[in-house]
Amino acid sequence: EAGVAQSPRYKIIEKRQSVAFWCNPISGHATLYWYQQILGQGPKLLIQFQNNGVVDDSQLPKDRFSAERLKGVDSTLKIQPAKLEDSAVYLCASSLVLASQRRNTEAFFGQGTRLTVV
Amino acid sequence: AQSVTQLDSHVSVSEGTPVLLRCNYSSSYSPSLFWYVQHPNKGLQLLLKYTSAATLVKGINGFEAEFKKSETSFHLTKPSAHMSDAAEYFCVVRWLEYGNKLVFGAGTILRVKS
Numbered sequence: 001e002a003g004v005a006q007s008p009r010y011k012i013i014e015k016r017q018s019v020a021f022w023c024n025p026i027s028g029h030a031t032l033y034w035y036q037q038i039l040g041q042g043p044k045l046l047i048q049f050q051n052n053g054v055v056d057d058s059q060l061p062k063d064r065f066s067a068e069r070l071k072g073v074d075s076t077l078k079i080q081p082a083k084l085e086d087s088a089v090y091l092c093a094s095s096l097v098l099a100s101q102r103r104n105t106e107a108f109f110g111q112g113t114r115l116t117v118v
Numbered sequence: 119a120q121s122v123t124q125l126d127s128h129v130s131v132s133e134g135t136p137v138l139l140r141c142n143y144s145s146s147y148s149p150s151l152f153w154y155v156q157h158p159n160k161g162l163q164l165l166l167k168y169t170s171a172a173t174l175v176k177g178i179n180g181f182e183a184e185f186k187k188s189e190t191s192f193h194l195t196k197p198s199a200h201m202s203d204a205a206e207y208f209c210v211v212r213w214l215e216y217g218n219k220l221v222f223g224a225g226t227i228l229r230v231k232s
Contacts, residue, residue, distance in 0.1 A: 003161075033220060042124075042208060042222035055217050091162070099217040104150050104169040107220055109162040 025094030124223035141209030
């Protein structure tokens with residue numbers, strides 16, 4: 001089974017520029033997560049989708065970050081304009097488990113996109 | 119609020135000695151519990167998960183974890199460390215009552231000395 005695909009793997013941009021990340025989850029996975037992992041910290045949830053709806057975006061800095069999953073499959077995460085503190089690895093994960101479902105199925109993670117803002 | 123605490127940011131062991139990585143969580147709700155490993159420049163890989171069938175869970179590469187509800191803990195162990203175990207380990211918890219979002223601990227970096 002194919003895993004979670006993310007692109008690009010690496011990105012270097014100047015502050016105030018914009019950037020977009022792409023994620024293709026495992027086929028059939030209704031739930032998709034975006035996480036931000038700053039060096040030395042555990043991943044922090046940015047947004048959780050169920051199909052094309054948002055379940056949780058309480059920690060998404062909405063003044064500069066946006067995300068969409070229009071057809072309930074692929075997702076893009078955008079930052080505009082970027083700040084130095086946005087330098088991090090952005091992880092995408094997908095899962096069969098719905099927000100209201102009790103199951104012990106795990107989430108599967110992509111390789112991540114390493115963003116450096118200079 | 120829900121949180122996950124990994125008590126040690128760094129653990130250093132000698133090859134062939136036991137490994138203990140500690141994880142505690144807060145919440146009175148029943149959790150789904152996972153340990154993931156992250157090798158440098160690699161993605162997160164599932165080590166093991168608690169499925170409620172048994173409190174002692176066996177995972178890949180000889181790792182085990184024990185769920186102790188009374189202590190709200192899910193510590194990861196391995197009887198004998200190998201050099202290839204050097205990596206960062208994350209305890210991850212999910213609660214149905216919080217929409218099944220994945221909550222990560224801060225991670226523990228395991229160093230294995232020869």
